[in-house]
Amino acid sequence: MRLPIDIVDAFTRERFGGNPAAVVVLEEWLPAASMQAIAAENNLSETAFVRREADGAFAIRWFSPLTEVAFCGHATLASAHVIARRGLAPFPISVRAAAVGELYVSRLADGEGFEMSFPNLAPQALDTVPDALLAGLSIAPQQVLRNRQAYIAVYADERQVRDVVPDLERLKALAPLDVAVTAPGRDHDFVSRYFWPANGGSEDPVTGSIHAALVPYWAARLGRGELVALQASARSGLLRCRVEGERVHVAGSTVQYLQGHIEV
16 A cells, blocks of 8 residues: 655754654554554654544544654644645644544644644642652752643753753653653743653654643743743754633644655
């Protein structure tokens, strides 16, 4: 079977920046084992598989090289890029995922990217912090929060977020949850990094999904509903964010890297 595949750099305007995701548009779902094998072969943070539904929405599934994941923002952004470039549907579009429900994606007015609408997944502060989390981060955080996706370690400043060294074997013990670290930014409203040894790899370059938790937290702390965030990985990525009640909107730019076919 010959299938089209695209690789798109998400949350960046520069090729080789942001977070690359593979996108495979399907007529019918492949067996889960086949989708997992494709994702492992691609060896990117995520491969998104997208199928148009009878009602016009796009069903989506995301696979890291290790496992199917419940929620992925950058591969949704990359999928919107592919849907737009191929002219598969007019925008805005509805993207449907089993674990998070309806996600909505619109094109930005400047034509440089897309805005995604996520459910508000604000984190809650923890009274008791897991020992594996404290042992797994080289710098002790000021506070630790949690939502259904990850533990969120809050630091005093951007330097600490950039300097923290994860012990990935210790953090793996926190599975199925991942770990985000975050702090106020120097030139941005806040910065973050994301470690996910149990679900995908060492450090994710840009993690759109965790901003459904980070944005409500920082919006409340900073007293602003619109924020600009930087994920401070080696590739880095810029996210323009806003909160509206029960929805969190995350916008970013995209750059095409590859267009081709795979044989499965």
